[in-house]
Amino acid sequence: MPLIFNEEQRLLKDTAKEFLNSNAPVEALRKLRDEKDATGYSTELWRQMVELGWASIILPEAYDGLDFGFMGLGAVIEESGHTLSASPLFSTVVLGASTLILGGNEQQKQDNLPAIAAGELAFALALEEGSHHDPAAVKLSAEQNNEGYILNGKKTFVLDGHSADKLIVVARSSGEAGCTDGLSLMLVDANATGITRTRTIMADSRNAANISFDNVQLSADDVIGEIGQGFSILDPVLDRARIAMAAEMLGGAQECFDRTIEYLKEREQFGVKIGSFQALKHRAAIMYTELQLSKSVILDALSAIDEQRADTNQLASLAKARLNDVYQLVTNEAVQMHGGIGVTDELEIGFFLKRARVSMQAFGDSGFHRDRYATLCGY
Amino acid sequence: MEALQQFRATTREWLEANCPQSQRQPATREEQVWAGRNKTFPSDDAKIWLEKMSAKGWTCPDWPAAYGGGGLGDEETKILLEEMKSLGCRKPLLDIGIWMLGPALLEYGTEEQKLEHIPKIIRGDIRWCQGYSEPGAGSDLASLQTRAEDKGDHFLINGTKIWTTNADKADFVFCLVRTNTDAIKQKGISFLLIDMETEGVSTSLIELISGESEFCQTFFDNVKVPKNNLVGELNAGWSVAKSLLKHERKLMSEMGELPGPGFSPAQAAQKYVGLNNDGKLKNAALREQLTQHEMDYRCLGLTHFRTFEERINGVADSNVPLIMKYVGTEEQKKKDGLLVALLGSQGIGWEQGESFTADEILSTRSWLFSKALSIAGGTSEVQLNIIAKRVLGLPDA
Numbered sequence: 001m002p003l004i005f006n007e008e009q010r011l012l013k014d015t016a017k018e019f020l021n022s023n024a025p026v027e028a029l030r031k032l033r034d035e036k037d038a039t040g041y042s043t044e045l046w047r048q049m050v051e052l053g054w055a056s057i058i059l060p061e062a063y064d065g066l067d068f069g070f071m072g073l074g075a076v077i078e079e080s081g082h083t084l085s086a087s088p089l090f091s092t093v094v095l096g097a098s099t100l101i102l103g104g105n106e107q108q109k110q111d112n113l114p115a116i117a118a119g120e121l122a123f124a125l126a127l128e129e130g131s132h133h134d135p136a137a138v139k140l141s142a143e144q145n146n147e148g149y150i151l152n153g154k155k156t157f158v159l160d161g162h163s164a165d166k167l168i169v170v171a172r173s174s175g176e177a178g179c180t181d182g183l184s185l186m187l188v189d190a191n192a193t194g195i196t197r198t199r200t201i202m203a204d205s206r207n208a209a210n211i212s213f214d215n216v217q218l219s220a221d222d223v224i225g226e227i228g229q230g231f232s233i234l235d236p237v238l239d240r241a242r243i244a245m246a247a248e249m250l251g252g253a254q255e256c257f258d259r260t261i262e263y264l265k266e267r268e269q270f271g272v273k274i275g276s277f278q279a280l281k282h283r284a285a286i287m288y289t290e291l292q293l294s295k296s297v298i299l300d301a302l303s304a305i306d307e308q309r310a311d312t313n314q315l316a317s318l319a320k321a322r323l324n325d326v327y328q329l330v331t332n333e334a335v336q337m338h339g340g341i342g343v344t345d346e347l348e349i350g351f352f353l354k355r356a357r358v359s360m361q362a363f364g365d366s367g368f369h370r371d372r373y374a375t376l377c378g379y
Numbered sequence: 380m381e382a383l384q385q386f387r388a389t390t391r392e393w394l395e396a397n398c399p400q401s402q403r404q405p406a407t408r409e410e411q412v413w414a415g416r417n418k419t420f421p422s423d424d425a426k427i428w429l430e431k432m433s434a435k436g437w438t439c440p441d442w443p444a445a446y447g448g449g450g451l452g453d454e455e456t457k458i459l460l461e462e463m464k465s466l467g468c469r470k471p472l473l474d475i476g477i478w479m480l481g482p483a484l485l486e487y488g489t490e491e492q493k494l495e496h497i498p499k500i501i502r503g504d505i506r507w508c509q510g511y512s513e514p515g516a517g518s519d520l521a522s523l524q525t526r527a528e529d530k531g532d533h534f535l536i537n538g539t540k541i542w543t544t545n546a547d548k549a550d551f552v553f554c555l556v557r558t559n560t561d562a563i564k565q566k567g568i569s570f571l572l573i574d575m576e577t578e579g580v581s582t583s584l585i586e587l588i589s590g591e592s593e594f595c596q597t598f599f600d601n602v603k604v605p606k607n608n609l610v611g612e613l614n615a616g617w618s619v620a621k622s623l624l625k626h627e628r629k630l631m632s633e634m635g636e637l638p639g640p641g642f643s644p645a646q647a648a649q650k651y652v653g654l655n656n657d658g659k660l661k662n663a664a665l666r667e668q669l670t671q672h673e674m675d676y677r678c679l680g681l682t683h684f685r686t687f688e689e690r691i692n693g694v695a696d697s698n699v700p701l702i703m704k705y706v707g708t709e710e711q712k713k714k715d716g717l718l719v720a721l722l723g724s725q726g727i728g729w730e731q732g733e734s735f736t737a738d739e740i741l742s743t744r745s746w747l748f749s750k751a752l753s754i755a756g757g758t759s760e761v762q763l764n765i766i767a768k769r770v771l772g773l774p775d776a
Contacts, residue, residue, distance in 0.1 A: 003685035004692055261771050276774045281767035288766055289702040296681035318674050374670040379648055379660045 003299045005075060013075035015052070017082070023048065024085035026348045032086060033205035039163050040199075040207035041086040050119030055093055060101065063113035070240065074247040074302040081251025084355055086206050088122040091160035094244045095237065096123025099168050103185060103225040103233030112166070124164035124190070126155040126211055133364040135170070135234060136180045140213060142171035148219040149173070151186065154212045159362065161209030162199035164190050169213070173228050180231040185224040192216050204358040205351070239316035242363045243301040249323040249359050250291070250298050253330040256352040257287055260334045283333060290326045297322055314376050321369035327356040387458045394466055397431045399424035403467040414474035414503035416550045432471040433502045439477055442485065446497035453691045475544075476500035476507035478630045480553050483623040487570075487611040496572070508549035510540035510573075510597060511620065518761050520555070521564045521617065525599060527556035527571060534571065536602040542755060546582045546595035549575055559614050570616035572608040589747035590729070627756045628704035639745050640738040644669055644714060647721045665721060672717050679710050698770040705762035708752035715749040718742050
């Protein structure tokens with residue numbers, strides 16, 4: 001368990017920090033929001049990220065990747081949490097590339113992974129159907145016919161779904177909703193006949209979509225892995241997503257915390273700095289301890305993926321539940337400690353508050369993950 | 380790297396050859412070996428184990444070999460501890476001389492003091508206790524009043540110390556005493572070593588809510604202490620004390636390592652609460668509390684590992700250890716409180732009799748004792764003040 005970044009990873013992290021601060025700070029997200037940008041992210045920014053190699057960090061060398069692992073990708077994603085930078089990095093690489101690496105056949109890998117590395121293909125994972133994360137609850141049907149499979153159903157909260165070129169659709173080929181058996185992963189062209197995508201404007205000004213599938217015809221070659229056995233690929237992909245999302249949340253929480261501490265040192269009331277009040281000091285100190293504990297978990301969880309550890313699922317739930325709670329705590333406290341200005345749109349703290357709530361819902365809230373952790377531990 | 384692998388192999392071999400089988404499981408309270416002039420051993424194996432380990436200096440593996448320590452580096456020490464853990468070898472010797480005084484003495488003591496005291500700590504010849512707090516000086520430690528007057532060839536001590544853990548069994552006390560009443564309070568304090576057998580030293584036990592009495596009050600009535608028992612400069616005892624408090628806080632953040640009931644919260648839950656057919660704990664609220672605790676406890680463990688990894692890799696953030704006393708003791712309190720809740724009516728027994736097992740009684744007592752953890756060695760509130768000031772740089776009131 002390397003609970004520290006090595007020198008290469010630190011270098012990557014520093015480069016990402018510098019790049020994101022100059023090219024994609026929080027004000028860039030504000031601009032995308034205010035201009036109602038149709039794509040929801042800057043394609044130029046994404047091109048630069050691809051040039052820096054970020055789209056290929058976790059890809060195997062055989063498919064134009066850097067084989068740098070999740071410790072490397074996590075370092076970059078943590079930095080993107082500081083700046084709330086909108087990009088297809090998460091949905092395309094963490095979700096899309098992971099699914100193909102873990103479950104794709106040789107043809108699927110060759111067709112897609114080098115194109116991901118080159119920034120030519122953006123992916124999205126179409127999973128959720130209800131208001132809470134529940135991978136087993138999928139009802140969207142994949143019925144076998146002469147030409148392959150035909151999809152019917154609806155998906156919601158598909159991150160980057162409106163702008164993706166390809167979708168990985170979690171469909172039910174057999175069994176009842178609530179069963180992990182009978183789920184299948186389908187690789188689908190996002191513009192295929194029968195697909196209707198509706199962009200959903202979310203509180204965090206990032207990108208998601210509702211997508212309906214009306215008799216979408218697929219060939220048998222579009223199945224990723226075995227038909228009906230999709231959950232065995234989906235579950236580890238979701239664990240990667242949970243851990244990577246938690247890494248982003250750590251970056252966001254740390255940034256929000258740092259800004260709040262600065263404010264406590266400069267704001268004066270009753271003739272003194274408000275940071276001298278013990279009522280605020282203790283709460284600030286508690287947030288610091290929570291962030292330090294969180295950092296240890298993120299590092300262990302990222303390395304668990306790279307080391308293919310058997311307890312990666314536990315670490316994923318540990319990391320996501322903890323960062324859900326800590327990001328919520330820090331953003332709530334940040335608003336309160338900033339006082340009146342904390343509830344204005346002018347101050348950027350509100351962007352973190354909103355991002356926290358969206359990221360808390362993505363891939364499982366704390367209740368989902370505590371329940372899962374307990375079940376995995378046998379109680 | 381190869382040298383370390385070699386060290387691991389020879390260490391394991393040595394442990395396998397020298398650690399008696401009976402010493403390869405956690406010690407109960409009765410089986411612990413504490414240092415002391417008149418120490419007793421619960422078994423011959425315990426005696427043999429201590430003799431073997433102290434001969435190699437491995438009771439204090441990272442102390443200098445010149446004073447009888449193991450002379451190991453950080454990585455070798457880690458390997459030794461890992462190998463001991465993997466074989467289940469218990470600690471051969473317990474003493475706050477090892478955990479607290481020794482490191483401070485190595486930093487601030489004279490050569491003569493090191494030669495006198497360090498080897499005895501390593502062998503377990505002397506049991507130490509700490510004399511810091513006073514009835515009127517708790518969190519505000521620097522306002523202590525125990526006087527040490529300069530009488531030419533000796534100091535004359537008058538006053539009283541409280542919460543002197545195990546003072547009734549200790550051979551020596553390391554004490555903070557006032558040597559200057561005119562200076563601002565931190566600048567008039569000195570650090571003294573006092574033999575508990577000196578005339579005028581007496582102790583009385585303080586019974587705690589847990590029914591136990593390991594804390595004492597210690598009285599000094601015209602006690603004569605040789606001048607060469609002063610550690611560090613006269614009136615500079617506060618720096619020695621602060622350095623030593625770091626060790627105490629580190630120790631207290633690891634209290635979970637001490638002997639407690641023979642079941643973990645998860646085991647207790649399965650035994651006393653039981654599982655439904657779906658494999659989930661029967662009581663949903665307790666399941667939530669148990670899970671929250673297990674998750675937080677794991678985070679704490681990972682953070683201990685992380686601080687260690689950062690240290691040996693030379694990328695340490697010196698601020699992180701400052702959170703450990705607060706987090707460690709608060710989490711231990713939660714654990715002990717949770718255990719009592721999981722045991723239900725079996726977790727609130729007081730006398731063993733036929734109705735309660737020893738582990739059940741220990742759960743009750745540990746829970747009550749755990750209340751002291753976030754008070755002793757600097758309260759949680761003081762720890763938060765320290766984090767706010769030293770780490771976050773928030774201004775003083």
